[in-house]
Amino acid sequence: MSDIDLAIRSSKRIESSLVRLFNASGKGLHEKISSVEKKLPLSLVKRIRYIATIRNKLVHEDDYRKMDDRASFKRAVKHVNKELKKLEKPPLSWLMISVIVLVILISSGVLTAIYLGLI
Numbered sequence: 642m643s644d645i646d647l648a649i650r651s652s653k654r655i656e657s658s659l660v661r662l663f664n665a666s667g668k669g670l671h672e673k674i675s676s677v678e679k680k681l682p683l684s685l686v687k688r689i690r691y692i693a694t695i696r697n698k699l700v701h702e703d704d705y706r707k708m709d710d711r712a713s714f715k716r717a718v719k720h721v722n723k724e725l726k727k728l729e730k731p732p733l734s735w736l737m738i739s740v741i742v743l744v745i746l747i748s749s750g751v752l753t754a755i756y757l758g759l760i
Contacts, residue, residue: 645699645700646700646707647708647711647715648692648695648700648708648714649696649700649712650695651692651696651714651718652670652692652693652696654722655689655722655725656669656673658672658729659673659677659689659725662725662728663677663680663681664677665677669693669697670689670692670696671693671694671697674686674689674693681728682724684724685724687723688720688721691717692714692717692718692721693715723751740744
């Protein structure tokens with residue numbers, strides 16, 4: 642995979658995660674990170690900005706055709722994806738949903754009994 646392919650694919654994945662997890666908005670990765678940076682650790686914001694900057698240089702600057710340090714870029718991408726994964730809220734399990742529904746049903750039954758004067 643070429644440097645530009647790596648940069649674009651990595652940026653797209655991070656952008657998608659920011660939109661999905663934090664409702665980020667904006668045209669590019671820099672704008673998206675700006676829209677949610679207060680929700681993220683500063684170190685993560687800095688790494689995402691580094692990735693966005695490298696991607697932009699590869700895409701927009703004629704004389705920038707190859708990453709200066711591809712290994713560093715890949716480490717940054719790996720770290721960002723790992724940290725974003727940690728920030729992802731786990732889905733409610735069926736057991737948790739069942740308990741919530743049961744509590745709601747019991748509560749509404751008790752309230753109904755109180756209203757009707759049965760308790």
